[in-house]
Amino acid sequence: MTAPAIEAVDVSRTYQLDGVSVPALRGVSLTVAPGDYVALVGPSGSGKSTLMHLLGGLDRPTGGRLAIGGREVGSLSPGELAALRNETIGFVFQAFHLLPRTSAVDNVALPLVYRGVGARQRRERAAAMLGRVGLGHRLDHRPNQLSGGEQQRVAIARALVTDPTVLLADEPTGNLDSVTGAAVLELLERLNAESGVALVMVTHDHEVAARARRRIAMRDGVVVADSADERHDPPVSAGTGRPDTLVPAPSAESRSASGSGPGHPSGGTGGAAGATGRRAGEGPAGDAPAVPADEEAVP
Amino acid sequence: MRLAEAWRVALDALRANRLRSALTMLGVIIGVASVVILVAIGTGTKQKVEQQVEGLGSNLLLVVPGRIDVGSAPALSPLTLDDVDAVSRVVGDPDRVAVTVASGATVRAGARSDFSTVQGVLETTPAVFTRELARGRYLTGSDVDTSRRVAVLGASVARALFPDRDPVGQQVTVSGVRFRVIGVFAPLGQSLGVDRDDEVHVPVTAAQRLYGTQRIDGIAVKAPDRERIDELGGRIVAELTRRHPGTEFSAVTQEQILGVLGDILGILTGVLAAIAGISLLVGGVGVSNIMLVSVRERTREIGLRKAVGARPRDIGVQFLLEAVLLTSIGGLTGMALGVGTALTVAAVSPIPAAVTWWSLALAFGVSAAVGIVFGVVPAQRAGRLDPVVALRSE
Ligand SMILES: Nc1ncnc2c1ncn2[C@@H]1O[C@H](COP(=O)(O)OP(=O)(O)OP(=O)(O)O)[C@@H](O)[C@H]1O
Numbered sequence: 001m002t003a004p005a006i007e008a009v010d011v012s013r014t015y016q017l018d019g020v021s022v023p024a025l026r027g028v029s030l031t032v033a034p035g036d037y038v039a040l041v042g043p044s045g046s047g048k049s050t051l052m053h054l055l056g057g058l059d060r061p062t063g064g065r066l067a068i069g070g071r072e073v074g075s076l077s078p079g080e081l082a083a084l085r086n087e088t089i090g091f092v093f094q095a096f097h098l099l100p101r102t103s104a105v106d107n108v109a110l111p112l113v114y115r116g117v118g119a120r121q122r123r124e125r126a127a128a129m130l131g132r133v134g135l136g137h138r139l140d141h142r143p144n145q146l147s148g149g150e151q152q153r154v155a156i157a158r159a160l161v162t163d164p165t166v167l168l169a170d171e172p173t174g175n176l177d178s179v180t181g182a183a184v185l186e187l188l189e190r191l192n193a194e195s196g197v198a199l200v201m202v203t204h205d206h207e208v209a210a211r212a213r214r215r216i217a218m219r220d221g222v223v224v225a226d227s228a229d230e231r232h233d234p235p236v237s238a239g240t241g242r243p244d245t246l247v248p249a250p251s252a253e254s255r256s257a258s259g260s261g262p263g264h265p266s267g268g269t270g271g272a273a274g275a276t277g278r279r280a281g282e283g284p285a286g287d288a289p290a291v292p293a294d295e296e297a298v299p
Numbered sequence: 300m301r302l303a304e305a306w307r308v309a310l311d312a313l314r315a316n317r318l319r320s321a322l323t324m325l326g327v328i329i330g331v332a333s334v335v336i337l338v339a340i341g342t343g344t345k346q347k348v349e350q351q352v353e354g355l356g357s358n359l360l361l362v363v364p365g366r367i368d369v370g371s372a373p374a375l376s377p378l379t380l381d382d383v384d385a386v387s388r389v390v391g392d393p394d395r396v397a398v399t400v401a402s403g404a405t406v407r408a409g410a411r412s413d414f415s416t417v418q419g420v421l422e423t424t425p426a427v428f429t430r431e432l433a434r435g436r437y438l439t440g441s442d443v444d445t446s447r448r449v450a451v452l453g454a455s456v457a458r459a460l461f462p463d464r465d466p467v468g469q470q471v472t473v474s475g476v477r478f479r480v481i482g483v484f485a486p487l488g489q490s491l492g493v494d495r496d497d498e499v500h501v502p503v504t505a506a507q508r509l510y511g512t513q514r515i516d517g518i519a520v521k522a523p524d525r526e527r528i529d530e531l532g533g534r535i536v537a538e539l540t541r542r543h544p545g546t547e548f549s550a551v552t553q554e555q556i557l558g559v560l561g562d563i564l565g566i567l568t569g570v571l572a573a574i575a576g577i578s579l580l581v582g583g584v585g586v587s588n589i590m591l592v593s594v595r596e597r598t599r600e601i602g603l604r605k606a607v608g609a610r611p612r613d614i615g616v617q618f619l620l621e622a623v624l625l626t627s628i629g630g631l632t633g634m635a636l637g638v639g640t641a642l643t644v645a646a647v648s649p650i651p652a653a654v655t656w657w658s659l660a661l662a663f664g665v666s667a668a669v670g671i672v673f674g675v676v677p678a679q680r681a682g683r684l685d686p687v688v689a690l691r692s693e
Pocket residue numbers: 015016017022023024042043044045046047048049050051
C-alpha cells in the first residue's frame with residue numbers, strides 16, 4: 001500500500017468562544033489514501049467542515065497528529081502550510097468562492113499564481129482544465145455570467161489545476177438544484193477516477209453517500225462509522241502506479257464488483273457507466289482498448 | 300507569487316473601486332501638490348531675492364550703525380555728511396561712496412498724490428548701485444552741493460502722478476515743498492512684497508533740509524576689488540568707530556545679506572512645506588483607513604486566496620502594494636498638479652515660483668513612503684487573517 005495522502009491520528013479541534021471551550025472534534029483518526037473516494041456524512045454541527053479544514057491544512061488541530069502528504073502540519077510555518085495546500089490540496093466549497101470581476105480562466109489559474117507559474121502557462125493550463133470540466137467555451141466569462149452549476153465546475157477546475165493529491169469538497173452540490181448537482185457530482189467522480197485524485201466529500205444526501213467507495217459518519221465531533229473499517233476494502237487505486245488514462249477502467253471494475261453497497265440504485269450505476277463511456281471517448285485512442293485487456297488478465 | 304503579478308493584482312483592485320481609489324488619492328494629491336507649490340514659491344522667492352541683491356551692483360559694502368542681525372532693531376544713526384567724507388577718504392575715491400537718508404512722504408502733482416519712499420542721495424548712486432533711467436537725467440554734483448529741489452521718480456511714482464504725461468520738467472511737491480522732476484527710473488519690480496519702483500530720489504542736502512536733520516541713514520561703498528572687500532569694511536568701521544566712540548557700526552557685503560535672507564526664506568519655506576506635509580500625513584491616514592475597509596470587504600477573497608496557497612506574505616505584499624500604488628499614483632498626480640499650479644502662478648502673478656527636481660523627488664518619495672507606513676498595518680492584518688474565518692465571513 002502506498003503512503004497515505006492524509007493521516008490523522010486522534011485529532012481534536014477545540015474552539016475558544018468567549019472563554020468557553022467548544023470541542024468541535026474530539027479525537028478523530030483516519031487516513032485518506034491516494035485515489036480514495038470518501039463521503040463524509042453526519043448531522044449538522046457534527047464537525048464535518050471542521051475536519052475538512054484540518055484535512056486541507058486550512059486550520060490546525062488543537063490536539064493529535066496530522067500529516068498531509070507525509071508532512072506534519074504542526075511543524076510547518078503558516079507560509080509552509082500554504083505552500084503545502086497549494087501543492088497537495090484542492091478545495092471545493094458549497095459557496096463556490098470564485099473571485100467576482102475575474103474571468104473563469106483567471107479564477108482557475110489563481111492557485112498557479114501562488115506557485116509562481118508564468119502568465120502564459122497559467123492560462124494554458126487553466127484553459128485545458130476548464131476544457132476537462134466541460135467549460136472550454138466559457139473561458140472569459142465572469143462568475144455572474146455563469147450558472148450555479150457552471151460556477152461550481154469552474155471552482156472544481158480551480159481545485160484541480162495544480163494536480164493535487166486530494167480534493168476536499170464540502171457540500172459541493174449544496175447550493176445547486178438536484179439535476180445540476182447530479183452533474184457536478186458525476187464530474188467529481190469522473191475526475192476522481194480519471195486523474196486519481198482522492199476525493200473527500202461532505203454530503204447530506206444518502207444516495208450520494210451511497211455511491212462513494214467509502215463512507216465516514218460523524219456525530220458530536222467523533223467518527224461513529226467508517227466503511228473502510230467494516231469491509232477492509234483495499235483502496236481501488238492502491239498499487240496501480242498508473243498513468244491517468246489507465247485509471248478509469250479498474251475503478252469502474254472494482255466498483256461494480258463491490259456493488260453491494262446499501263441500495264446501490266440503478267440510476268447510480270447508469271451514471272457510473274455513462275462516466276466510463278465518456279472517459280473512454282476522451283482517452284487516447286490507442287490506450288483505451290488496452291486497459292480492459294490488462295485488467296482481465298490480472299484475476 | 301511573483302512581484303509583477305502582485306502589482307497587477309493591486310492595480311486591478313484599485314480599478315475595481317475607481318471612485319473610492321480616486322477619493323482616497325485626493326488626500327495625497329492635495330498634500331503633495333501643496334508641498335510642491337509651497338516649496339516652488341519659497342525657492343522662487345529666494346532666487347528672485349538673490350537676483351535682486353546681486354542686481355544691486357557688484358562688490359557692494361553697506362555700512363550702517365548698529366549690528367546687522369535678524370530681529371535687531373535699527374539704531375538711530377549718528378552719521379552725518381562729514382562721516383561720509385571720512386569714509387570717502389578711507390576708500391580713496393568719493394565716486395565709490397553713496398548715501399541714503401530715507402523717509403516716507405506724500406508726493407503730489409496737481410490733484411494726484413502718491414505715498415512713497417523719498418531718499419536723499421548723492422549723485423554717485425547710479426555708479427554704486429545698478430540703477431537705470433527710463434528718461435531724463437540723474438542728480439548731479441551741483442544739484443547736491445546747492446541743495447537743488449530736483450527729483451528723480453521711480454517708475455510707479457511716475458505712473459501714479461503722471462499717467463498720461465511725460466513727468467520730466469513737471470513740478471511735484473514732497474511734503475508740501477516743490478521739486479522739479481528731472482528724470483524717471485526704469486522699472487525694477489517687486490522684492491519681498493515691496494514695490495521697489497515706489498521711490499523718489501532727491502539730493503541728500505535737500506532731503507536733510509526737508510526733514511530738518513543732519514542725519515545719514517547708511518553709507519554704501521563699491522569696493523574696488525572683491526578680495527579686499529572685508530578688509531576695506533574693517534577699515535571703514537574702524538574709522539567710524541573712532542569718530543563716534545561708543546557706537547557700533549557694521550559693514551556687510553551682499554553675500555552676508557544673501558546669507559541672512561536665505562536663512563529667513565529657507566526657514567519660511569521649511570515651515571510652509573512642513574504644514575503642507577501635515578496634509579500629506581492626513582492623506583496617509585485616509586489611505587490607511589480605506590485599506591482597512593478594503594481588507595474587511597475582501598475578507599472572503601483573502602480566505603480563498605489563502606485556501607489555494609497564498610502565504611501570509613503574499614497577501615500582505617498584495618495589500619501593501621495596493622496602498623503604495625494608491626499613494627504613488629496620488630503623489631504623481633499631486634506633483635503634476637503642483638507643478639502646473641506653480642508654473643501658472645509664476646506666469647500670471649508677480650509671485651515667483653521655481654520648481655526644483657529635489658522637491659519633486661522628495662514629494663514622490665514621501666508619498667510612496669506614506670503608502671508603506673500607512674499600508675503596513677492593514678497589510679499585516681490581511682496577511683494574518685485565519686483562512687477558515689475569512690472564508691466564512693459575509
Ligand atoms: N469558529 C468557530 N467558533 C466556535 N465554534 C465553532 C466554530 N466553527 C465551528 N464551531 C462549532 O463546531 C461544531 C462543528 O461545526 P462544523 O461546521 O464542523 O459542523 P458541520 O458538521 O460542518 O455542520 P453542517 O453540516 O451544518 O455544515 C459546531 O458545533 C459549531 O458550532
